[in-house]
Amino acid sequence: MSRKKANILIIDDDTYITMTLSMFLEQHFTNIKSINFPEQIPAILEQENFEVVLMDMNFRKGDTTGNQGLYWLNEIKKQSPESSVILITAYGGIEIAVQAMKKGAMDFIVKPWKNDKLLTTVNTALELSRTQSKVQQLKQQSKILEADAGMHHVKMIGQSPAFHQVIENIEKVAATDANVLILGENGTGKELVAREIHRRSQRKNEVFINIDMGSLSETIFESELFGHVKGAFTDAKESRIGRFEAADGGTLFLDEIGNLSSNMQAKLLAVLQNRTIVKLGSNKQIPINIRLISATNTSLQQMVTEGTFRQDLRFRINTVEIYIPPLRDRIEDIPLLCSHFLETYKKKYQKASISLPDYVVKKLMKYTWPGNIRELQHAIERAVIMSNNQALQSSDFSFLESSSSAEESPLDTYNLEQLEKWAVENALKKYKGNITKAAQELGLTRGAMYRRLEKYEL
Template identity: 55%
Template sequence: MNKDLGKILIIDDDEDVLLAAKFLLKKHAHEVIIEKNPKKIPFLLNNDTYDVILLDMNFSKDITSGKEGFYWLHQIMEKDPSAVVILITAFGDVEMAVKALKEGATDFVLKPWQNEKLLATISSALKLKRSYNEVDELKQAKKTLQEASNEPFKDIIGESQAMKDVFAIIDKVGLTDANILILGENGTGKELIARAIHQRSMRRDNVFIGVDMGAITETLFESELFGHKKGAFTDAKEDRAGRFEVANKGTLFLDEIGNLSLPLQSKLLTALQKREVTRIGSNKSIPIDIRLVCATNMPLYEMVEENTFRQDLVYRINTVEITLPPLRDRREDIPILTNHFIKMYCKKYRKPLKKIPAMALKKLQAYHWPGNIRELQHAIERAIIMSDEQQLKTEDFFFLNQKNGEKEIGLDNFNLDEVERAVIQKAINKHTGNISKAAKELGLTRASLYRRLEKHGL
């Protein structure tokens, strides 16, 4: 028997019954509370919660009818509709049991009880209580998701014209079932856009299934996407539905579709044209009803010209195309993205909310961000972890200078601004972002160096 039957409340005016029940249950329950006076039920429920309540049907004023027990059952259910109540009586019959169950009781036991029977009844009631809690949590999660889906582009941050153009396309295509192709560099947020399209579709209440096509091997492609029957190959120990089946009635997001080989492209195209799949090891076709969204960072149209990507597959997946701008083309969004990530990581790492001065923001806006939003996010996270100050500083992002990959200015370059910028950059890199040491090496005061950093956007 499980040693943790939760917290149990027993209400009975017979002290012998209370002591006997407590003696039995304390070995199996987390806590057992006993009470002789049913009038204390409101107080007990107001001040604590119980996994299971054992309630006597008949108290001294009402020996056999069970009316008092029903009264207190109603009081408990009014206080907590999800309460799990087991009624106890020495005069129980089928009619009273049915009435008790109809009015909210979970189960019914007779005195004198059999110990194993009572323990089994409480264990079952506790499982029911936990299932109630899971249902409540799922309902709350669904409500939260629905509320979130009603907020326009809640997870996509951007006020630049480039992003407004993307939002406008999503609004137009959202309610249709058109296949969407999302193009963009790594780190530009292609999956977020795919999820936003799903949330605006008529399929929003059904599943969103994402598949990283770049991570699926040639041998596992059909099994992962189309499923397999038990025994179809060596490791097929049970029937398994593929991603197409799982996504039925919902949205299927195929990320990095440009990584597929020509043979796999052909298999995918066949499934999309027929709108059906066949599990490996089966001859039965399974109809599919999905909204398809694909994404890639690869130049599909050049690949078509080079005969490395099928033109007919491009047409099939590309009813509407959305191209996401790289971060360097929407630099005006960097401040709001930065502040968003600062709040996120200060909360995650339990640090006071940090500010970022204009000079540091200017440095972030000047950087070319080859990794786009993902790289910015990682840069902010690292800075939050490493910084001990109340605000982030330019030197907290010294590692970005090392990634710039800019060629050093040679002695044959006579542009003073470029030479000054290169020398300052080299000093900052040498001293890993330590402004005091870099200023000393350059023969400048900290204030002078800060002015030059601002001037050159470093």
């Protein structure tokens, strides 16, 4: 007969009772521990999580009041609120046992007990404990996920060979549970790749939890990643799970992992090696089951050489590496990205008629984009917000404007095309991108003005 995985604690001053209960329950459950003195309760609960606690109501010889049982029940619920407590009482103590249930006990059994009734009660207590723990985890997960809500349905967009190589690598690694390290400059979409790996993985129906490691200081590192118990530090007014526990069963994404101090690296490595966490202020080891994805915009190999990043941690996090090229190396994707961001911000800012002409897109494709996709996204959002025209112009993207002083003064040339381009550019500047007024200044119709804008890619 297979035994059910469970952590059960028996507390009774009668050695015969603890031995009898242990022998019976060990036939059905995996981890049974017992103690004979209630004063041992705080220490053993500090070391381990028990889903079910079976406890006698009286520990002093001749005492039948049940007061000790009520006291220790209260202590157990304070220290381990998710534990289901089953009280052990003599027939004459049923009234006090009922009173204890009002104070948080799950049920009681009467000595001498019937094994089938005992087994049913323990199984019910076990399911209740796990339900309460899951509810608590879900509540705290939802708090962590609230700030994350907008990212879940963002699609990866591209058509360049470099983009297709990234997708191919994602497909290869997603179905495995291997740790992945994503490399790339800021703004290239490392988190988007991490989410796409999760979306295609066997954990796709579980949570995706992300954390920016660069934003963590030494003082909050353990609390954020591993959680803390009530009273662990001055402001710890309640216990809280960390990102590792919140991601249990799913995927944990550690962004900018290269920013960790040596002390933080050591603590992270210990967790990844042991697959357990210990909350701040506690000694209990909590097993974790996560798929780890990390990302960095720095060369970890160079940091290892310089002695600023642990070689063993680097090996632990990068079973597979995926490199995301910068936007300047995948310029074929810029038109698609422009179209996507334009549609997004047209809806967001209720500017349905605004457009982005091809000649402006071509000019955007010539820019180096040091901030990569994030810079392009912000540039289009700003242009949509600030433009007064139905068609976005080069002047709506200030970084595209030439800094040459030739734009401020007549050209030293008689070339008609260069003179016309200079006139069109400066008319647009004079009227802050207002095409109608600029066309009037130049003596052109709007149609003629648009043809020149396209001709000169302005």
